[in-house]
Amino acid sequence: MRTDRLTLLLLILPGAGFIFLFLAAAIAMTVLQSVGLYSLVGESKLTFEHWFSLADRTFVDSFLFSLKVGVGSAFGTLVFSYPLALFLRRRRYGTQLIGSIIKIPLFVPALVAAFLILNVLAFHGILNSTLLGLGIIDRPLRMLNDKFGWNVLIIQIWKNLPFQLLILAATLESIQTDIEDAARNLGASPWRVIRHIILPLSAPGILIAVVLVFILTFGDYAITKVAGPVYPSSLSVLMYTEAFTLQQWGSAACIGVVITFASLLFVAIYARAARAVAEIGQ
């Protein structure tokens, strides 16, 4: 159906125009302030000093920490979500129930998820009590605000597992079963079917699931602030501190640009993978 351009524009404008306007405003402000323009306090002039000021230990440590949390959450979740998605793929009795239970954390707000897991991992929390009671450890383990960020990883995995599962389930569903059946008829073992048929065909879906969780965790503020180590902080926490505690909006803007462009890069990867999934589905 062809529609004339003006009608089309009028239809698209309310939703997409709104998003474009506000996103453009936010991103433009980030980029401009990172080079010293439009700084609402103090003088505005084009300068790259904020960018040079980034080259210090704190920024590098935060960048590495965010990278670690992003990659760790993405693959840490995948370790659980992919086998689960494979298991839930064939309707057996019980799969429906498992499917419903596993979805719950999807609807638990991030901050609540952080609190819930903190409770479990606390020094006197249920995990330590159980391990002590079973005699596995003789002293409670310190798991909160640890330097590595284990608890941040566990919170993110808890929160993102159903999210990845949903994406993977949709991908696995789009793989036609006749290829798999043919392989089984020709005598392939279940393991070989998974390795040589399902895994390659679901690769773009896996990529999407991994990339999306990476993007969502790489730029996280709230969970890292609440549960993460005091040092290093995540990039978003560092950005917030620079802006509101140190009043260094220029440096904060530079960090903002770094986070945004890293995310955009991964959005591009995701978009290509999504196109590949659509092609497999057809």
Added chain:
Amino acid sequence: MTDMALAIPPPHIRRRIGLKGFLVGLSVALLLVWTAVPLFMAVMWSLVNPDDPWSPPAVLPPSFSLAQWEYVFTFSEIGKAIVTSFVLAPVVTILSFILSLPTAYAIGRLSFRGKEALRLLILLPIVLPAMVIAMFLSRTFYAFGLAQTFLGLVLGHTLLSMPYMLRILATAFEAIPQDVIDAARNLGAGRLELVRHILVPMVLPGLMAGSVFTFITSLEEFNLTFVIGTPTFQTIPTVLFDYLGYHFVRTNAAVVSIVLMVPSIALLLIAERYLKTEYLSSAFGKL
């Protein structure tokens, strides 16, 4: 007797069901521990009796009381925050619907160049780092006098939650088979009848799912409210953040967590029949 005999499978099948049943049972148990134990702990912490503290070796609090709830509702901003959250979320949902409807129709039913790019654009508010958007949108809002205002919160929340409405509605529009529309046209249905008898009923489940997600996203939004709204406006998540950060009191945080979580889960249970997998996957990042 014959029924009974038929119901018991021969031994070799019984053993397989036994093993599978065991594995399924084990995974259900593990998942219950994985998801339900943290939730259960929060409920327990919110019911701790301050005169009878809950200390390590005890698996459950020795006695229960509502004292924590009384304390939080008396001495914190939670009451005002609940009002703000529940005024904000419906306003944001309605605004998102009005803005989304024409655009979702265009994406779902019309073919035009640049549609893929458009789909990507309306995904961006979900996937771009929320804290960056919040902080630098707030700088723009300061310039226009929108920071620390209710209107600013409405606009910001709409930006972050409208993508769900847009994407799910577009999926719903897309799912209407062209044959149905053609058939109705051939049978002489006018424009109004087409909308009333075909478009509306077929898009309604998508609208419900989209509204639920938009509503919940607004309810749970933290970063933007924290930067643009506080301290003038508190919502439930910002109150919770306060209890988790500067004034960490586990029992109080438990109460606020439950206040924040229960409406979302209740809404999703009520709306569950609308939440088809296709909507869920379109909401969460299928392009």
